[in-house]
Amino acid sequence: QKEVEQNSGPLSVPEGAIASLNCTYSDRGSQSFFWYRQYSGKSPELIMSIYSNGDKEDGRFTAQLNKASQYVSLLIRDSQPSDSATYLCAVKGSSYGGATNKLIFGTGTLLAVQP
């Protein structure tokens, strides 16, 4: 079982719709979760972080965390063609200790927003 799993996609949504990206993780002690956006040929860019169960909103982005289900998601409202990119989920596991900030990345979900 992979430590951080994402559906590779592509996830295709029409412009203006809500895109829902999902991520599951295996380490039940994981405490910190991050979403990165990566455009083709570019480096990843941090767009959201979440540490507590529930929702966290930032503009058109909402991160949702459910530690009991070991599930984290990213919702993108009013999707735009410029949102078309690969979205990477990253998790800091408990096994790395408090002083280590090593993240485990999923393989990413490719989002395609159709005009």
Added chain:
Amino acid sequence: DGGITQSPKYLFRKEGQNVTLSCEQNLNHDAMYWYRQDPGQGLRLIYYSQIVNDFQKGDIAEGYSVSREKKESFPLTVTSAQKNPTAFYLCASSWTGGQPYGYTFGSGTRLTVV
């Protein structure tokens, strides 16, 4: 502006040659990381360093070497022992301790074997 600078952007390696990828950050971050990304694949950790003069192997360290002589710098050498080095190499940095922080990535170096 603070950030991470990777150079060169493109690099070509001949068979049997060692090459060094540069990574410099002015964010005053403690930790630095090197990842490799192959087409259609996720990020794989090569090496990481939490403090100057100390570093640890990641998941795919064979054929690579690093140094951390200064807090700002974390160069990666791809040695001739790395048989399949063609990939996109990403350097990242972060704070350590307390609430974990996300990484800041450099713009990457694309390495090709010729």
